[in-house]
Amino acid sequence: MAPLSSRNQNAVPSADTGLDPIDWIVDDHFRQSAICHVLERVARNPRHGGNSGLESASLYLQEELPLHLADEEDDLVPLLGLRCEVGDRFGEISVALRENHDSERKLIGTVLPELRRILAGEPLANPVQFFGNALRLCGMIRRHLIWENAVLVPLARKRLKNPDFPYLARKMATRRGAGSRPTGVE
Numbered sequence: 001m002a003p004l005s006s007r008n009q010n011a012v013p014s015a016d017t018g019l020d021p022i023d024w025i026v027d028d029h030f031r032q033s034a035i036c037h038v039l040e041r042v043a044r045n046p047r048h049g050g051n052s053g054l055e056s057a058s059l060y061l062q063e064e065l066p067l068h069l070a071d072e073e074d075d076l077v078p079l080l081g082l083r084c085e086v087g088d089r090f091g092e093i094s095v096a097l098r099e100n101h102d103s104e105r106k107l108i109g110t111v112l113p114e115l116r117r118i119l120a121g122e123p124l125a126n127p128v129q130f131f132g133n134a135l136r137l138c139g140m141i142r143r144h145l146i147w148e149n150a151v152l153v154p155l156a157r158k159r160l161k162n163p164d165f166p167y168l169a170r171k172m173a174t175r176r177g178a179g180s181r182p183t184g185v186e
Helices: 021-044 054-083 090-119 127-159 164-175
Strands: none
Touching: 021 054, 021 127, 021 164, 054 090, 054 127, 054 164, 090 127
């Protein structure tokens, strides 16, 4: 299985690398799907699911997913707010995004400590609750990814202007400690 976390820092989108920040977000969506596969495998068959990929899944949920959420909430959505037109229903989109992210954060807060217990070889505090929460989290993430890929990503492609892409790339790179200083929207 390909690594689920710890992207090569040289591959962070920036004005210098030419990596498209929207493509970066979509790539992260694929990684989230892979994380769900790992969590579902363990939740459905805990004795035979094995720990393969669990450390990467845990690291992703703890370290990289918060960066992804910040990319969308702190940079992409405000920028779309400047660019969208009345018929785009941006208000509804931004509220739905925030609500979905908040729900995911709450479930991650219950799943992550239990993943750490599994990785440490410790028994789960409440196995049934963990398995249910892990499956709910995966369902929530998958539905959210479908929505983002069908609504948010096409809207970003449609409304963002050429200067917005380097701006987003710099913000994302800076958030990851690998970029040039952020600048204002051009």
